[in-house]
Every structure is written in C-alpha cells, then in structure tokens.
Amino acid sequence: KIRAAVFASGAGSNFQAIMERSDLQCDISLLVCDKPSASVLEKAENFGVPTFVFDPKKYASKSNYEKEVVRRLQQANISWIFLAGYMRIVGPTLLNAYETKIINIHPSLLPYFPGKDAIGQAYQAGVSTTGVTVHYIDEGIDTGTVIAQEPVEVFSDDTEETLKERIQQVEHRLYPIVINRLMK
Ligand code: GAR
Numbered sequence: 139k140i141r142a143a144v145f146a147s148g149a150g151s152n153f154q155a156i157m158e159r160s161d162l163q164c165d166i167s168l169l170v171c172d173k174p175s176a177s178v179l180e181k182a183e184n185f186g187v188p189t190f191v192f193d194p195k196k197y198a199s200k201s202n203y204e205k206e207v208v209r210r211l212q213q214a215n216i217s218w219i220f221l222a223g224y225m226r227i228v229g230p231t232l233l234n235a236y237e238t239k240i241i242n243i244h245p246s247l248l249p250y251f252p253g254k255d256a257i258g259q260a261y262q263a264g265v266s267t268t269g270v271t272v273h274y275i276d277e278g279i280d281t282g283t284v285i286a287q288e289p290v291e292v293f294s295d296d297t298e299e300t301l302k303e304r305i306q307q308v309e310h311r312l313y314p315i316v317i318n319r320l321m322k
Contacts, residue, residue, distance in 0.1 A: 140164040140321055143216045144187075145224035146171055150178025152222035152243060155310035157185045162314060163321035168214045170207060172226055188214070194226070204231035211236070220317060221275065225254070228275050240275040241320070243313050245305045247271060247287055252280035257305055261298045267291055268301075270308045272316045286316045 142164045144153050157166060169182040169189045182189045190210045197203040208231060211219070221228075221242040228240060246256035247269040253259075260268035269289040274282035290305050 140217055141167040141215050142218040142220060142317075143168040143170055143211055143214070145169075145219060145221045146176065146178040147173045147225040148176055148178060148223045150176070150181045150223070151306060152309055152313055153178050154181050154185075156220065156222070156314050156317065157181075157187070159314035159318075161318070163318045164218065168211065168216055170210070170224075172203075172224070178223075200227075200229040201231045204229050208232060208235045218320075220313070222313070227279060230277070233275065233277060238274065241285065241316070242273055242275055242280070242282070243309055244271045244273065244280050245302075245309065247289060248273060248280050248284060257302050258298055260292070261296070261301055265292060268305070270305060270312055272313060285320070286312060288312055 144156060144166055146153050146169065153169065156162065166187055169187050171179055171189060171191045172194055174191050174193055179189060179191065192203055192206065194203050217239060219236050219240040221240065244256060246260055248271040251259040267289050269287060271284055272286045273284045276282040288308050290308055292301055
C-alpha cells in the first residue's frame, strides 16, 4: 500500500475524515504538525498515527526545518503528502523532494480567495457561491493545478460559522474521494 503523510496545523477535522474513510487506498503513516499545541495531535494519537511535531521558531530558516521534515518523510517511506489545514507555505526544499506528490485542500473556489481565512474573505465579499478546491502544490500560494472543486452556496441567513460548517462538511466528503482517485 502507498504510504502517505498528512500535514496539519490545527483542529484536524480533515485528518479525521481521511482516517475514518474505511476504504482509503493508502496508509496514513505519519502526521506532520508545526504547532505543538494543535488538537490534531490528540486525534493522531487516537488513531495510532505516528507524529512528527516541530516548532518552526526553533529553526534558522524554512529550508532548515523542511530538510528535517524531508528526512522524517523518507525515513517513513512516505510517497504522497496531503496538506489538511497546514498553514505554512511549502518551500523549495520540500517541493523539490515531493514534486507532483503534494496536494492541498482549500476552502474556496480557487483562484478566488487564496491564502488565509478564505471563508471569512468570501463571507465579507458577499458572494452567493463559494466552495472547496483540492489542488496540487506549486511554488505559489494556492496557485497549483486544480484537481477537484465543489461549489457551496452562501445563504442570506448564513453566519460565518454556519458557512464554515457547510464548507467543512464538503471538505470531509471530497478530500478522501480525491485521494482515493489519485492512489489508483
Ligand atoms: C480547512 O477548512 C482547510 O480547508 C483550511 O483549513 C481548515 C483546517 O481545518 N486550509 C486552508 O485554509 C489552507 N490555506 P481542520 O484542521 O479541521 O482540518
């Protein structure tokens, strides 16, 4: 089976959705996390997934911590990377080591609302439709080739919270489907 790593920085609801997919076509063999206090770490422990946790502040540069990350990935025989709420820009060190093997899920219909707080950006902009994108990582911020997209309607009585809930429900369904498609 293909061995993959999930990268996450926060709550880990997408990590959980991937883990709960009973017919996942790969093994999630490592969780990489850049936030020692992130609650995704408890989820990894519950699922028995090994973790590599690092604090970027303790490294001199992005390439320094990414070298260490690449070392850990290679040690664990990882061939694919699924970013799931990993809130850092992937640098050339990691990108060159895993070219065309890093995908990301983003809570908007890219190229609209790239970067941070895409749900808040869309809500503030007052659009009537936003959505979810799964895309390959390249050297830009949320600019890589799109693999799948699904629209999510914004209702007139939505709050940012209710919109986020609906977007994340779509993410949790879509990401495992796209992953399975790519593993074949
Ligand atoms: C998800 O909504 C994901 O799309 C978003 O962060 C959230 C993480 O939630 N990612 C980005 O905004 C990337 N730019 P989770 O930790 O519960 O999976």
